[in-house]
Amino acid sequence: MNIPGDLKYTEDHEWIRVEGSVGYVGITDHAQHELGDIVYVELPEVDMEVEKDEEATSIESVKAAAPVNSPVSGKIVEVNEDLEDEAELINKDPYEAYIFAVELSDPSELDDLMDADAYKEFLEK
């Protein structure tokens, strides 16, 4: 299972990559594998305010829909429009295919998230 060292992780299998004051959010390799073939991503609206651990949007596999929670609070500033036509990019490269980007309103929330080692341990539990 691919778990890059430079990202932070949630127990709901989202990852976040922080660049300055913006965090890019996607789902982990484990999550895409569990979901199987992803066929649809509902992109959230830009400028929408999200709260930490709140459902920000959903993605759907052939079989079912799954929520994607925001790992942090803030404002959605960007969405990955490539996923509109190619949802399967998440299966191909889950760490390249971010879903949305959040401008962090409280960077200290990042401290609650797991690093790669902790997430790896979490998966093995």
Added chain:
Amino acid sequence: MLKRTVLYDVYKDYDGVKLIDFGGWELPVNFEAGIIGEHMAVRENAGLFDVSHMGEITVEGETAETFINWLVTNDVASMHDNQCMYSPMCYPDGGVVDDLLVYRYSRVKYLLVVNASNIEKDYKWISEENEWIKKSSSKPDLENISGKMSQIAFQGPKAVDYMKELVGAEAAQIKFFHFRDDLKIAGKSAIISRTGYTGEDGFEIYIANEDAADVWNTLYQSTRDRGVIPCGLGARDTLRFESKLPLYGHELTKDISPLEANLSYFVKLEKDDFCGKDALVSQKENGIPRSLRGCEMVDRGVPRAGYTVHLNGEEIGFVTSGTKSPMLNKFLGLVLVKRGLGLKTGDEIEVAINGKLKKAKLVKTPFYKNT
């Protein structure tokens, strides 16, 4: 504790196998190729499915034909030996107990193949609860042999070529919806029918539990170098969906009549008395309330079972099944909607997805047909 088929031990260690709880059975939803990969393999080549969870009930005796013909809506009396027939089986009110395959060995010996999730309900209905069996003084012998039988579905346009190699020319000569019970596969006795649930040519192979692993391994090991792959229930569902084959619990339930599900071809209203006849005749005469149609999303979204369907904002029905079609690359749904609204192909409807009405249009079904 989940039930397992005897083939579980064969494929539980296959690469990429993902097991799920399917109505109390631990079964693969997909293997390494994933649902879409498996779907394509069956459309283009062939795939193997473990469908041993399906139920088998034998009916034998002088009254077997009369009884089954009363029990189901299709015309069993018109069958000849070694033929298979699809039929709904209805309650007196026209709702559906189950849909099943009838195999006729002879006028006095039949095999009924029923849905896994309905085995207990069906057997109780067939052996005790229906009016015919309650009143009859000469009942046929009934046995639920589901626990002794395994079933492998070998589906796809090339399955016939592989079966010719493995079983012989006789297998390839079995006509659509016919079967043989005197052929061997991997040296084991089998019932082999030219049937399936994918919209493709193919076979369903019934064997005793103790022979299932040998038959599966023979089928798989001798064809995998040509691209045959094991397939899970996920692809089984998307394949049957594209071909508009009904799934009990979705397109058919105790609250949906076979006429509403557009299965009138399998409901012979002109035959002698059968269970549900009065209700179905009355439905036909007074207007069938609903119709099963196909829709394609115009707005972005995936129509899923249970979502409500609207026309100009007014609720007119619900989605029975929906997904992204792997062959057509479109978001499609089967919808059960009110009749008499003048709806035709191309007309716009709406599907409520997460509280928002999303545009869709009616399209012809089946969504996909192998030419």
